[in-house]
Amino acid sequence: MENEWINDPQSPYWLLIIYALCEDAKQNNETKWEEYLSEITFSNRFFPKNNAVFMEIDQQAKSAETVIPAQSLLYRARIYKDPPNKNLMDYLREELGYSEEKWQKEKTKFSEHNIEYQLKLFLASYNGIDMPKGNDKESLALTRAVKRWRSSKFKGYNKKDSMPPPPDKTPAGRANPNCISYTYLSEDQNTPIYEVRPTIGQNVSVAKFKLIKDIRVYDISKPIVGNRPEDIFPKLFTLISEKFSLPYNGNEIEYLPTQYLAEYIKHLGFDGIRYNSSLNKGGKNIVLFSKDCYEIISSQLYQISNMELKFGEPKILPIEE
Numbered sequence: 001m002e003n004e005w006i007n008d009p010q011s012p013y014w015l016l017i018i019y020a021l022c023e024d025a026k027q028n029n030e031t032k033w034e035e036y037l038s039e040i041t042f043s044n045r046f047f048p049k050n051n052a053v054f055m056e057i058d059q060q061a062k063s064a065e066t067v068i069p070a071q072s073l074l075y076r077a078r079i080y081k082d083p084p085n086k087n088l089m090d091y092l093r094e095e096l097g098y099s100e101e102k103w104q105k106e107k108t109k110f111s112e113h114n115i116e117y118q119l120k121l122f123l124a125s126y127n128g129i130d131m132p133k134g135n136d137k138e139s140l141a142l143t144r145a146v147k148r149w150r151s152s153k154f155k156g157y158n159k160k161d162s163m164p165p166p167p168d169k170t171p172a173g174r175a176n177p178n179c180i181s182y183t184y185l186s187e188d189q190n191t192p193i194y195e196v197r198p199t200i201g202q203n204v205s206v207a208k209f210k211l212i213k214d215i216r217v218y219d220i221s222k223p224i225v226g227n228r229p230e231d232i233f234p235k236l237f238t239l240i241s242e243k244f245s246l247p248y249n250g251n252e253i254e255y256l257p258t259q260y261l262a263e264y265i266k267h268l269g270f271d272g273i274r275y276n277s278s279l280n281k282g283g284k285n286i287v288l289f290s291k292d293c294y295e296i297i298s299s300q301l302y303q304i305s306n307m308e309l310k311f312g313e314p315k316i317l318p319i320e321e
Helices: 012-043 052-059 086-096 100-113 115-127 137-151 190-195 236-245 253-267
Strands: 065-068 073-080 183-186 203-211 215-219 272-276 284-288 294-303
Touching (some): 012 052, 086 100, 086 137, 183 190, 190 203, 190 284, 236 253, 236 272
Parallel strands (some): 215 272
Antiparallel strands (some): 065 215, 073 183, 073 203, 183 284, 272 284
């Protein structure tokens, strides 16, 4: 028959039909999100009436529930604005018995007039080379300071400075409104470095957190898998996940819809949200609503030496030749 190919599910005809239906589903999801975005931004900031997005969050809550067990390690990064040897120099000042005021005067003299002393300091702190033995006051103080530095758990920011800011100093973010402090963490050490967007040459402090109890998070990064024919079409949940991960470069207005979703998920009884990193492929981020579920155990200092960009052609259709 002339149109026999219409009944062949492998024919280009059906491929075009499926593609068109997928595009329609994507557009429908975008429309639902835009309606929610418009309402939360311009009409009803606190009691929105748009139900499509919230219905989807409710509908997927059971499958999105993920428990992260106690003792799990999570990470948080901050640009390190102090000199990289600050902690070591603080130990040295203490070992020399100098006050802050006296140290400010004496450290210039060390830098300008005691080259051998500075060389010992550099080799000891950065290359791990044993220092020449000496019995003078400065050499003994340096030996003790380096030992303290090497055994210290905090080589970047200290425990206090690794914490999220207090509420009165908390700016609006992806999940939190102004003056409500949440903790943004990642599941590996690399992802939080990407998230703070450092430049080459900058130093980054990465703090290690340990959960002290099981936490129940809403995993918005989970793909929806189903066996029904309609499951091949794009889901509103997938779009919500993408929108939640998008970087908005500090534009507080654009964070309003994700902030409201975070508050809604918090209202459902979850301890936090797990979502994809938009800057490190495969990386997972977690925002925690409470600070009583973790402890900070250490920090390490890293210098950014290179940032690699990879790219490829966009995938239009999954056609197999």
